[in-house]
Amino acid sequence: DAGVTQSPTHLIKTRGQHVTLRCSPISGHKSVSWYQQVLGQGPQFIFQYYEKEERGRGNFPDRFSARQFPNYSSELNVNALLLGDSALYLCATSLWLTSTDTQYFGPGTRLTVL
Amino acid sequence: EDQVTQSPEALRLQEGESSSLNCSYTVSGLRGLFWYRQDPGKGPEFLFTLYSAGEEKEKERLKATLTKKESFLHITAPKPEDSATYLCAVQDSNYQLIWGAGTKLIIKP
Numbered sequence: 656d657a658g659v660t661q662s663p664t665h666l667i668k669t670r671g672q673h674v675t676l677r678c679s680p681i682s683g684h685k686s687v688s689w690y691q692q693v694l695g696q697g698p699q700f701i702f703q704y705y706e707k708e709e710r711g712r713g714n715f716p717d718r719f720s721a722r723q724f725p726n727y728s729s730e731l732n733v734n735a736l737l738l739g740d741s742a743l744y745l746c747a748t749s750l751w752l753t754s755t756d757t758q759y760f761g762p763g764t765r766l767t768v769l
Numbered sequence: 770e771d772q773v774t775q776s777p778e779a780l781r782l783q784e785g786e787s788s789s790l791n792c793s794y795t796v797s798g799l800r801g802l803f804w805y806r807q808d809p810g811k812g813p814e815f816l817f818t819l820y821s822a823g824e825e826k827e828k829e830r831l832k833a834t835l836t837k838k839e840s841f842l843h844i845t846a847p848k849p850e851d852s853a854t855y856l857c858a859v860q861d862s863n864y865q866l867i868w869g870a871g872t873k874l875i876i877k878p
Contacts, residue, residue, distance in 0.1 A: 697773075697856055697868030697870045698813070698866075698868050699868070700865055700867075703864075711863055711864070711865050747812075757803070758803075758866065760815075761812050762811055763810075763812045
């Protein structure tokens, strides 16, 4: 079975631009979470979606938004990019929303903002 | 405030030299504690989930244990391929994961 896939793998943008990152979950997984990971740190929670509804939001500005589609894939959008947005963006999916459910991660999208 | 602290930040071991990584946490309403392994430039790979104090889980050379305030990841007779960053995360009452900064493990042949 295919794991979590993310696209693109790498992305270079300039300050002020907009970016869209995509995530396809493992088949049957209905929950998608997005994380930002800066080099040398653990992932920071951005959003969680379950059954196409936002179920949680981390401490990120309104420039960050996301949505989940009927096929459970998801997009993360970031507007007005700043240099500090440069990071590895990780998508994680799980079957449900409960504590017994493990999150499985994709390979990430490396975003560089110049 | 919910918090996860991992120590040490980095650990260098000789091949075959056993050791432990620590993850201490403060969280209200702990639902689970997770260990992941992350190789450079890749997404975290799931290792273990622990739910209650006293619980232990093993996988090859790794063993994870949990108390009410911390978790340990014991690595026995490590090999160079065990070199990676090991991340610990706790799941809070809202089912969200709070992550530590990780321990970078380097195993020298």
